[in-house]
Amino acid sequence: MKAVELKKAYDPKDFEDRIYAEWKNNGMFSPMAEDNEDGEHFSIVMPPPNVTGILHMGHALNNSLQDILIRYYRMKGLPTLWVPGTDHAGIATQHIVEKQLQEEGIRRQDLGREKFLERTWQVKEKHHDIIAHQLEKIGTSCDWEHERFTMDEGLSKAVRECFVTLYEKNLIYKGEYLVNYCPHCGTALADDEVDHSEEAGKLYDILYPFSDGSGNITIATTRPETMFGDIAVAVNPEDERYKDLVGKWVNLPLTGRKIQIITDSFVSLEFGTGMVKITPAHDPNDWECGKRHNLEIINILNSDGTLNDNCPEKYRNVPAYDARAMVAADLKEQGYLVKEVDYNHEVGHCYRCNTIVEPYLSEQWFVSMKSMADKALEAWQAGDVKFYPKKWENTYSHWLTSIKDWCISRQLWWGHRIPVWYCDACGEMIVAREDPSECSKCGSKNIRQETDVLDTWFSSWLWPFSTLGWPEKTVDFTRFFPTSTLVTGYDIIFFWVARMIMASLEFVGEVPFKDIYITGLVRDKTGRKMSKSLGNGIDPIEVVNEYGSDAMKFTLSYMATQGQDIMIDMDSFKFGSRFANKIWNATRFLLMNMEDRNLVDKKDFKLNVFDKWIYFRLNEAARKVEESMKSYRFNDGASAIYDFFWNDFCDWYVEASKPKMYSDDETVKDQTISILLDLLAESMRLMHPYISFMSEEIYSKLPNTEGNVINTSYPEWSEERNFAAENDLVLNLQEVIRGIRALRGELQISPEKRIKCIIRVDISDSKSDFLNNQTDLLKIFLNANEIIIDIDKSSDISGAVPVAGSGFESFVFVKDAIDVEKEIAKLENEIIKSEKNLNGTNKKLSNEKFMNNAKQEAIDKELSKKAEFEEVIAKSNKHIALLKTL
RNA sequence: GAGGGUGUAGCUCAGUGGGAGAGCACUACGUUGACAUCGUAGGGGUCCCGAGUUCAAAUCUCGGCAUCCUCACCA
Numbered sequence: 001m002k003a004v005e006l007k008k009a010y011d012p013k014d015f016e017d018r019i020y021a022e023w024k025n026n027g028m029f030s031p032m033a034e035d036n037e038d039g040e041h042f043s044i045v046m047p048p049p050n051v052t053g054i055l056h057m058g059h060a061l062n063n064s065l066q067d068i069l070i071r072y073y074r075m076k077g078l079p080t081l082w083v084p085g086t087d088h089a090g091i092a093t094q095h096i097v098e099k100q101l102q103e104e105g106i107r108r109q110d111l112g113r114e115k116f117l118e119r120t121w122q123v124k125e126k127h128h129d130i131i132a133h134q135l136e137k138i139g140t141s142c143d144w145e146h147e148r149f150t151m152d153e154g155l156s157k158a159v160r161e162c163f164v165t166l167y168e169k170n171l172i173y174k175g176e177y178l179v180n181y182c183p184h185c186g187t188a189l190a191d192d193e194v195d196h197s198e199e200a201g202k203l204y205d206i207l208y209p210f211s212d213g214s215g216n217i218t219i220a221t222t223r224p225e226t227m228f229g230d231i232a233v234a235v236n237p238e239d240e241r242y243k244d245l246v247g248k249w250v251n252l253p254l255t256g257r258k259i260q261i262i263t264d265s266f267v268s269l270e271f272g273t274g275m276v277k278i279t280p281a282h283d284p285n286d287w288e289c290g291k292r293h294n295l296e297i298i299n300i301l302n303s304d305g306t307l308n309d310n311c312p313e314k315y316r317n318v319p320a321y322d323a324r325a326m327v328a329a330d331l332k333e334q335g336y337l338v339k340e341v342d343y344n345h346e347v348g349h350c351y352r353c354n355t356i357v358e359p360y361l362s363e364q365w366f367v368s369m370k371s372m373a374d375k376a377l378e379a380w381q382a383g384d385v386k387f388y389p390k391k392w393e394n395t396y397s398h399w400l401t402s403i404k405d406w407c408i409s410r411q412l413w414w415g416h417r418i419p420v421w422y423c424d425a426c427g428e429m430i431v432a433r434e435d436p437s438e439c440s441k442c443g444s445k446n447i448r449q450e451t452d453v454l455d456t457w458f459s460s461w462l463w464p465f466s467t468l469g470w471p472e473k474t475v476d477f478t479r480f481f482p483t484s485t486l487v488t489g490y491d492i493i494f495f496w497v498a499r500m501i502m503a504s505l506e507f508v509g510e511v512p513f514k515d516i517y518i519t520g521l522v523r524d525k526t527g528r529k530m531s532k533s534l535g536n537g538i539d540p541i542e543v544v545n546e547y548g549s550d551a552m553k554f555t556l557s558y559m560a561t562q563g564q565d566i567m568i569d570m571d572s573f574k575f576g577s578r579f580a581n582k583i584w585n586a587t588r589f590l591l592m593n594m595e596d597r598n599l600v601d602k603k604d605f606k607l608n609v610f611d612k613w614i615y616f617r618l619n620e621a622a623r624k625v626e627e628s629m630k631s632y633r634f635n636d637g638a639s640a641i642y643d644f645f646w647n648d649f650c651d652w653y654v655e656a657s658k659p660k661m662y663s664d665d666e667t668v669k670d671q672t673i674s675i676l677l678d679l680l681a682e683s684m685r686l687m688h689p690y691i692s693f694m695s696e697e698i699y700s701k702l703p704n705t706e707g708n709v710i711n712t713s714y715p716e717w718s719e720e721r722n723f724a725a726e727n728d729l730v731l732n733l734q735e736v737i738r739g740i741r742a743l744r745g746e747l748q749i750s751p752e753k754r755i756k757c758i759i760r761v762d763i764s765d766s767k768s769d770f771l772n773n774q775t776d777l778l779k780i781f782l783n784a785n786e787i788i789i790d791i792d793k794s795s796d797i798s799g800a801v802p803v804a805g806s807g808f809e810s811f812v813f814v815k816d817a818i819d820v821e822k823e824i825a826k827l828e829n830e831i832i833k834s835e836k837n838l839n840g841t842n843k844k845l846s847n848e849k850f851m852n853n854a855k856q857e858a859i860d861k862e863l864s865k866k867a868e869f870e871e872v873i874a875k876s877n878k879h880i881a882l883l884k885t886l
Numbered sequence: 887g888a889g890g891g892u893g894u895a896g897c898u899c900a901g902u903g904g905g906a907g908a909g910c911a912c913u914a915c916g917u918u919g920a921c922a923u924c925g926u927a928g929g930g931g932u933c934c935c936g937a938g939u940u941c942a943a944a945u946c947u948c949g950g951c952a953u954c955c956u957c958a959c960c961a
Contacts (some may be wrong), residue, residue, distance in 0.1 A: 010921090121914085267961085268958085276960085283961075394956095490956085527953095582923075583922035590920080593920090635900070642909095660917080740928065748915070847941055850942070861904070861905085868905095
C-alpha cells in the first residue's frame with residue numbers, strides 16, 4: 001500500500017461542502033427501496049422553519065439530533081425518510097413584503113391582493129433558498145426530493161380537505177367574538193399567540209356621577225379610554241356597601257351617556273373600589289359578563305387600533321394608547337379623576353411583533369376543540385405517544401384539559417384563503433373543496449370568497465401526513481406514516497405538537513408519531529434565552545464556518561442531556577473541534593504508516609490480549625450508542641464515542657501498537673496496521689451519525705473500505721467480541737502503569753529519565769502471565785529501561801520506592817530524586833484514608849441487619865473492599881518501613 | 887394564584903440506593919517518529935439546608951431556601 005497524506009491540521013472546509021454535494025447528488029438521503037411496503041421504517045418530519053426566517057441555534061440543535069437519529073437508523077438498514085420543508089409564516093412573511101412596499105412608498109392595498117401575492121411568492125422563493133442552503137451547511141441528511149412547503153399545491157389541498165371536513169362535522173363555526181387583535185399586524189391572533197408580560201401602567205379611580213345628581217360612585221380602571229364602550233357598572237351581589245345602589249343610573253363622564261349599576265359575582269370585593277365598569281367589546285371578563293346579562297355592546301376601536309366614531313369627536317382616530325392619556329387629562333381637568341397610582345399589570349403582546357394586543361370584537365372563524373382534545377388525551381393515556389423527557393406530558397395534558405376554541409381566521413392576504421363563498425344574490429354561504437363558479441343554492445354567479453386566510457398552524461398541524469401525500473393514499477403515506485419520532489422544542493408543544501396529534505387522530509385515525517423528543521433551549525453562557533432583541537444569539541452558520549458542521553453537531557449532541565437547557569457560546573464548539581482534530585490526526589498517523597504494508601485479510605487476524613481488549617471496548621461503545629438512540633440520550637452516545645476513540649483507542653491502543661508498527665518483522669507490521677485500519681474503519685462507522693463529514697472523508701481514504709460510510713452498516717454489539725476477561729487484564733495493566741507514572745510525576749522524575757521497575761504480583765495467575773508478556777510495552781509506557789515481573793518475590797528491592805496496588809506492588813529505582821519524608825507522608829495519608837474506608841466496611845459487615853438485608857452482591861462487594869483496604873494498609877506500612885531504610 | 891424544572895469541583899454539566907465523575911480552567915513537567923486543537927501527572931467538592939424512610943441516602947419521600955420556566959389572571 002501507499003501512504004496517504006492528510007493535511008496536518010483538521011480543516012472541515014476542505015471537504016464538508018464537497019461531501020454534502022456527493023451525498024445529495026447520489027440520492028443517499030432518499031429512502032432505500034424495499035419490497036414490502038409495510039415493513040419497518042424510520043421516518044421523521046422536520047419541524048418546518050419559517051421560510052422567511054433565519055436558522056438559529058435552536059434549529060441547529062434539533063436538526064443535529066434528527067440527523068443523528070436518521071443517520072443511525074439509515075445505517076441500521078431501515079428504510080429511512082426525513083422530510084424537510086418550511087412553513088409560509090403568514091404574519092411574518094406578509095410583514096417582510098409590506099415593509100419592502102413601504103420603502104417604495106406603497107401599501108399592499110394599492111397593489112391589490114393578486115399582485116401582492118405574486119410579489120410575496122417571489123420573496124418566499126428567495127428566502128427559501130437561503131434557509132435551504134443553511135440546512136445543507138449544517139449537514140442535515142434530509143431527503144430534498146421530499147421537500148414540502150405549507151402552501152404547495154398538495155398541502156393546500158390537504159388544508160382545504162381538513163377545513164371542509166371539520167365544517168361538515170360542525171367543528172368549524174363562524175361568529176362575532178372578542179378576539180385578541182394585533183393592531184400592528186392588523187389581524188386576529190389565537191390565544192396562545194399572545195405573550196403576557198408585565199407592563200408599567202396606572203390604575204385610575206374615576207367618578208361616575210349618579211344621573212339623579214345624588215352623588216358619585218368611584219370605579220377603578222387601567223384603561224380609562226375604554227369608558228366610551230362602557231355599558232354598565234357592576235358590583236358583587238354580596239357587597240353590602242353597594243346593595244342600595246344596584247339598579248341606579250350613572251352618567252359617563254365626557255359623554256354623559258347613562259349606564260346602569262348591575263350585579264355580577266365575578267367582581268371582586270377586595271380589588272379597587274369593588275366597582276367595575278363593564279366594557280363588553282374590550283375586555284374578556286366584561287364580554288362574558290355582558291353575555292350573562294344580555295348587555296348591549298359598543299365597539300370603540302377601528303381595526304388599526306384607533307378610536308372610532310362611537311367615541312367623542314376629539315378622540316376619534318387617535319391610537320388607544322394616546323387616547324388614554326388624553327382621557328385621563330380631560331377627566332382630571334373636569335374633576336372626575338380622583339386618584340392615579342402606578343400599577344404594574346400583565347398585558348398581552350403579539351408574539352410576532354410585540355405590539356400590545358387589544359381585545360377586539362369581530363367576525364372570526366373558530367375550530368371547536370373539545371372533542372379532538374379529548375381524543376388526543378386518550379391517545380396519550382393509552383401510551384400511543386410518549387414524551388422524552390416525560391415531564392412534558394404534564395404540559396401536554398394540562399393544555400388539552402383546559403383547551404379553548406381556536407381562532408383560525410387571520411386578516412391577512414398571505415396564506416390559505418378560507419374556502420368559503422358568499423352569494424350576494426341569496427345570501428347563501430358555500431363551503432367547498434373545489435372553487436365554485438356559482439351559488440349552489442340559487443345558481444347566481446354573483447359570489448365572492450371570504451377574504452380572510454387561515455392561521456399558519458392550521459396547515460402545519462397537518463404536516464406529518466400532508467407532506468406524505470394525504471388526502472391521497474400515496475405510497476409514501478402508506479410506507480412512512482405514522483412517523484417514528486418528532487424532535488422539537490418545548491415552546492411549540494401547544495402550538496404544534498398537540499395540534500398535530502389532534503389532527504392526525506381526527507383525519508387519519510392514528511397518532512402521527514410515537515415518540516416526541518423535546519430538546520432543551522439553547523441559552524447563552526449567562527443562561528439567557530438567545531434572542532434577536534437581546535442580540536446574544538450565535539449564528540449556526542458562523543459556527544460551521546469557524547469550526548465545521550461536525551464540531552457543531554458533536555458539541556451540541558454531547559451537551560444535549562434530556563431535560564436540560566444548553567448553555568453555550570462560540571468557544572463551546574472548541575470541544576467538538578478538538579475531538580475532530582484528534583480523530584483527524586490519529587487517522588493521519590495511521591495512514592502515513594501504510595507505506596509498503598500489505599493488508600492482512602480480516603479473517604486471518606491473530607488477536608492478542610490488547611487487540612481483544614480494544615474490540616471489546618468498541619463493542620461496548622456500539623452497545624452504548626444503541627441504547628442512547630433507543631432512549632434518546634444523545635449525550636450518552638456522544639460520550640461513548642468520545643471515550644472510546646480518545647481514551648481507549650488513541651491513548652492506549654495506538655500507543656501500544658507503536659512498537660509493533662516499528663518492528664523488524666514485516667508480518668507483524670502488516671498485521672498491526674491491518675488491525676488498526678480495521679478499527680479505524682469501524683470507528684468511522686460508529687461515529688458517522690455524530691461526526692458525519694469527517695467520517696465519510698476518512699472512510700473514503702481507507703484502503704480497507706468500499707463505498708460510503710453513510711449507507712454502510714452500523715457496528716452492533718456481538719457476543720464474539722465480548723472479551724471481558726481480556727478487558728480485566730488490560731485494566732490491571734493500566735493500573736500498574738498509572739501507579740508508576742504517578743510516582744514519576746510526584747518525584748519529578750524528568751520524562752526522559754529511564755527507570756528500572758520491579759513489579760511484584762501477589763499470585764501467579766493470568767494477570768501475572770499477561771504482565772510478564774508485556775515488559776516491552778511497560779518499558780514504552782513507563783520509559784523504563786528495565787522491567788522485572790517478580791512473581792516469586794525474590795528480586796532485591798532495596799533502595800527502590802514502592803507503589804502499592806491491588807494485587808501487585810511496584811518498586812521503582814530512583815535513587816536521585818526522592819523526598820523520603822514526602823513519600824512517607826503520602827503513604828501515611830493513604831493509610832488514614834484506607835482505615836477510614838475499612839472502618840466503614842467493617843461496620844457494615846458486622847451489622848447484622850446489613851448482613852441479613854443487603855443483596856449478596858453488596859455483601860461480596862464489601863468483603864472484597866475490606867480485603868483491598870487491608871492490603872493497601874499492610875503494603876503501605878511495609879513501604880514506609882522500607883522508605884525509612886533508604 | 888396553579889404547576890413544573892434545576893441546585894454535584896472555579897465554570898459548564900454527566901451520574902448513582904452500597905467506595906464522589908467528565909470537559910474546560912488551574913498547577914507541574916514534557917517539543918519521546920499523528921495531534922501543543924497534544925501528552926503525563928496533580929490540586930480542588932458538608933453532592934443547597936433540614937427532617938424522614940432504609941442495614942445503607944449525594945441518590946427515594948417530605949419541608950425549607952435559592953434560581954429558572956410555563957400556564958392563568960382582578961378591573
